[in-house]
Amino acid sequence: MDALEFLEQKKPANQPIYVLTGEEDFLRRAVRESLERQLLGDADREFAVSVYAGDTAQFSTIKGELDTLPFLSPRRIVVVELADPFVSEFRPQLERLVEKPSKGVLILEVKSWPSNTRLYKMVPSEATIQCKAPPMQRLPAWCVHRAAVHGKKLTQKGAEMLVELIGASLGILDQELSKLAAYVGDRAAINDEDVDHLVGRSRAAETFKIFDAIGAGRATEALTILDRLLKQGEEPMLILGAFSWQLRKIAQAGRLAKQGVPLSQALLEAGFREFALRSCEQFVRHLGWRRLERLFDWLLDADLGIKGNTPVSERLQLERLVVRLAQPREAAGRLTASR
Structure with missing residues (x-):
């Protein structure tokens, strides 16, 4: 059962x-x-x-x-x-x-x-x-159920955003729901704006700093920011969740752009806001088509690795993902071909 x-x-x-x-x-x-x-x-x-x-x-x-x-x-x-x-x-x-x-x-x-x-x-x-982690498509419904345990009603959009940000770790999802329940106070419901404000913005801000460094080809700076987050006690799965939230939207924008949609419009349709367009465009151009098409595979590799499917440490899994993204195009092409 x-x-x-x-x-x-x-x-x-x-x-x-x-x-x-x-x-x-x-x-x-x-x-x-x-x-x-x-x-x-x-x-x-x-x-x-x-x-x-x-x-x-x-x-x-x-x-x-x-x-x-x-x-x-x-x-x-x-x-x-x-x-x-x-x-x-x-x-x-x-x-x-x-x-x-x-x-x-x-x-x-x-x-x-x-x-x-x-x-x-x-x-x-x-x-x-x-006792196995449920598939991703079942997690929003689980979050709604757990929010009720904490005495709150979680909107469907809020549940989906929380899963995007955190990933499939049920323990961490429940911790964030507990924080959200305290954050909204006497309000009966937790909505997507609450999730974005309490969970999303703090992690998204640090993630954007890493992605800004990656887009500019500054791998050392990106790794330094990642190192700081880990030393501050940030959970590797939470960091990967923030990466995933951004990179999935980047991949979606890349697909739209390849179909002929102007890149700025593709980024808006993927969910990025106007203030972030310039840095996101730089990030997409830095990656190039080949790496854009590999993003989902790399995220899956990192997710499985952090969950213990390989002997490689959680830190190294995240560092490898950052290096894959930060490599200059030519070096990244050689790296991808060698794998």
């Missing part, structure tokens, strides 16, 4: 064992908190929940906890975090536990949950919860 689908359920049936699989930490925490509320009600979590590390937990200890009568709660919950080694070592015992459940509830948090195993097939699908 998809984690978002699980969280939207009203009164799901209780299961003796749950498996939370996937690498989206925010979703995993949200599902676990939801399960604890569902299973324990108003009972004190301190008396009802035990947590163990998967690389040191022993099955006999876990089974003993599960069989222990609850104290001041309807049931006990035992959580095994990073449980992949625990599952591998005690798979037969876990299979028997599924066949003959204990009184308590076991929650296994794993990175992988292969579908070709007997244990996978024994655990009900409604108890196997996939």
Whole structure:
């Protein structure tokens, strides 16, 4: 079952064992908190929940906890975090536990949950919860739902802008929604102007400084600004989100210009304001057609890299993107051809 689908359920049936699989930490925490509320009600979590590390937990200890009568709660919950080694070592015992459940509830948090195993097939699908980042097209709706959790109504346009600025990190999106809820105060709704003012302008301003340096071919200056942002504690995914917001509009303007639309008009249609046209035109001309056509690929490379799909550090992923953009045209052509 998809984690978002699980969280939207009203009164799901209780299961003796749950498996939370996937690498989206925010979703995993949200599902676990939801399960604890569902299973324990108003009972004190301190008396009802035990947590163990998967690389040191022993099955006999876990089974003993599960069989222990609850104290001041309807049931006990035992959580095994990073449980992949625990599952591998005690798979037969876990299979028997599924066949003959204990009184308590076991929650296994794993990175992988292969579908070709007997244990996978024994655990009900409604108890196997996939905690993976949703596709981009589902994120605005998720933001609207989370804004309601913070007591605010988020407009569709505001949700779309927030996703464009931040990207697919659910934890960071939720942090920004919390800030926005505080920012609008007693107002019931958060609109796109609020998102632009609180989230967009500060990051867009720094991004424009980097892009101004890139457009002028000043790679060292662009990297220096990036270094300052990172040293100030800015999240790499947030920086990439601001890059993406600008570069997608640049790519759209490039496509329009290639179809014969005057560049200044193409930039306006892509969403840039008049005060930014001069620097944006310089940026587009600096890139040239070849790099304009590669922007989406490069953004995807950086996004996957920052999310951990390569051993390259987050800083280096961003620096590589800046260098690709800042290279003079001839050097960039050689770099692109070599890849």
